[in-house]
Amino acid sequence: MSSTPTLAMWKFASCDGCQLTLLDCEDELLTLAAQIRIATFLEASSDISPGPYDVSLVEGSISTAADVRRIKLIREQSNVLVAIGACATAGGIQALRNFADSDEFTSVVYARPDYIDTLTTSTPASAHVTVDYQLNGCPIDRGQLLDTLAALLVGRKPALPAKTVCTECKLRGVTCVAVADGIPCLGPVTHAGCGALCPSYHRGCYGCFGPAAAPNTAALIPLLRRDGMSNSAVEQVFSTFNVTRFAAERNDG
Template identity: 65%
Template sequence: MTDPAPSPGRARPRLGVFKFASCDGCQLTLLDCEDELLGLAAEVEIAHFLEASSGVAPGPYDLALVEGSVSTPEHMERIRRIRAESRRLVTIGACATAGGIQALRNHADVTEYLETVYARPDYIETLAGSTPPSAHVPVDFELRGCPIDRAQLLEVITAFLAGRRPGIPDHSVCFSCKQRGAVCVLVAHGTPCLGPVTHAGCGALCPAYGRGCYGCFGPAGTTNLGALVPVLRRDGMSDEDVGRFLHTFNVTAFTAAEEKDLP
């Protein structure tokens, strides 16, 4: 990050929020900021945010937040247009950083899905796979989560508007468990848990309540599935169970981690 923050005399930075293939949960996280959103709205011009207002203004945008995966030919054209109109582009959520749960189709025959689900599949225009925007355009930052964490989102917006790199740690959920004093469900109870290989950001919500981590925030900065998978098998999971455990919200990201860590 080398660009300076706007000076007090300049116009407010312009923010655009855009949706692709997703459930809207990450945009709702921004709306759920409530009091903080009021302060943010005073500092920026929200030029495009259909989840919040039907009133939109064309680019350029100082910061674009993009939720959702690229899943149709129209999406490919639109993400390139948004990138061209945006000074900074940040993808938010599992769909936008790893293709989302809809990327399960990347490992199957999308034509078969179309014929099974739709009465007239010839009316459907779709790509064979679901991919994050970073597969098509340069992205300045990826914020993980399904959905994203409110505090992390505010940190990202604040950082980019101030001209600095966001202070988002890339350590695993295990660090968060230790910070909040949660008992390790994997060690103490033999509960399958992806915490050792999952990016922190949820505050170790599931382990704190005695449940194993489901990997909502995707792989941590450093993963070692080669060490974790034998433990999951020890605790009663079959190879098929392990595959299903990993291939959910962040299927493509964990698949890449498997290829790196597993023989």
């Protein structure tokens, strides 16, 4: 890296929530800003500095041909590229169109669909370029983001968790809502990183951090049904922020 590392934040199809997570760091952001030069971050400033960039954070899914060209250019200009959030790592909730007729959606929503230039699918950055690290979540976890940036600043590989939400519940001493209360919970198949936020407030995990490595959804689905979820509700809970990743992992046996 250069003597003063440069950080760039890039937005594609998204709600901006993951960018706001960085802004919400407040005091930590001031400390971070003293160590780096924020070259591009349109959520915070209209200034755009030319690359190359030491670290680029990418939020949002690739949804247009222009997006494809732009993510490739960003990759060429970035030493390290980090995809942040469910849109950038899985295509986001807008990837529901991957399983339907995109032209039909466009014709229903827009008065002049012929003006719309879009791809038929919504895909993560990794479908088009090499991504060095991924931060899951909708939105991402601020602590995980700060730890990742701090690691990259000192040239260390970020320590991203490979466990499940269930593990985080045990580490926090949170009583299992599925076992104790029969609340449907996706914790056993969901990637860690949120700090078991939902179970700590006595609600089931709904998978916003995406599937864990080799999730056993075939074993979990009967338990979700046992705890009161209908077949349609089961389908819906797997068809949200990370629909493409859960669809790839689903195996109902």
